[in-house]
Amino acid sequence: MTISIVSLRSLFVSIGMIHLSTAALGTLVSLRIADSGGSQEAASFVAASYSMGFLLGCFFIFRPLARIGHIRAFAASAALCSLCALLLSISENTFVLIAARFATGLATASLYSIGDAWINDSAPANSRGRILSIYYIVLGVTSVASQAFIILFSGDLSEAFVMMSALYSIAIIVLVPTRTSPPSVPAHAQLRLIASFRESPTAFIGVFVNGFVLALLLTVLPYQASVAGMSANMIAFVVAAFYLGRILFQFPIGHASDRMDRRYMIAAMSLSAALTVMILSIASRNEGFTIAGESGLVLQVVMIIGSVFLGGLIMPLYSVLVAHAMDRTVPVYVGATAVTLLFVYTVGSVVGPIFGGIGSLLGSDRAVQWMCWVLMLVAGMFTVVRLKMRESVPHAEAASGVAASPTSVSISPETKRPEQSRF
Structure with missing residues (x-):
């Protein structure tokens, strides 16, 4: 038990660095x-290459490795x-960036x-929920802290990339000396695309939109803000605030x-997010953040x-959507449904930047912001329609305490009775 706890501490430190x-x-x-004067299309396709690499790594490369x-x-x-x-610290070539981000x-x-x-x-087993909560807190806190390196x-920026390389090396140094038995590699879970959509179209469409919009917000919009004149420090504060919101609201x-x-919560979150995107998009039309003084x-x-x-x-929103899908899923298919939703989410994170790049080519750079607004609005309205079309799951049969994060297929959500919730 002591070795297990020590190994988990080392793992948390290493994953925190990662x-x-x-x-x-x-x-x-x-x-x-x-x-470097690159285009928004380049920024979009570089972002998509990372998501594509993550998709392949998560579902096809991890088990053989x-x-x-x-x-x-x-x-x-x-x-x-x-x-x-x-x-990345020494090259500005778009093809090199795409290859490096894919890898x-x-x-x-x-x-x-x-x-x-x-x-x-x-x-x-008796402390798994608490350990997972600590794990997700580590992910949240390090997301916020990461933006300090931009400042x-x-x-x-070349020095920042060198520092990131050093953090990866620290993660290796911390973890390699750890003594532990190898974890079991999860068996390949079958994707249930059609079945998952039939069981919960709200969750299926929601996770796709969630991955689509998050990829645009976290990778393409910082590029737009920089081109518009926002300082790197201010961009870092805005992105850190975005990650901080997860810690405060999760x-x-x-x-x-x-x-x-849960559909009431999903609809409220989606529509509120659409409204917030619209307000921020309208506010950023006036490039007042580039002006010194009170208005800026x-x-x-x-x-x-x-x-x-x-x-x-x-x-x-991803956790709530997964929990809603668990409410509608037969227990034997919980793991497969969770894997399916992660797959759909990751596909959304690939497609989002690609469509963002195409939108900027055919329309304007602001197509990305309006794309986010429209998709969140449509997802929210779709959920409202589903509320009228299908009855809710009885409270006693609903899942609760579903800890879900779009990181891998190796942690399956747990479902418990409402009185045992550990959110």
């Missing part, structure tokens, strides 16, 4: 493309991420899958959703507060 780098690189790459040993696979994946970070996505999927499988195997190295939203038909400061405050609310609405 997530710190992953979240920071999403912003850094967008800023790098903007600084894990057979060489979980620690060796972890070290190899982290080393690849470190190498790609160094490559980073592959390796990052393996890192999260190994970490999730490790937690799944090592966490004692610290805003004068020279558990209250999950707790509240356990006590109602007011708009900066609006952007930061709006980002907290937007992140608090969109980022926890």
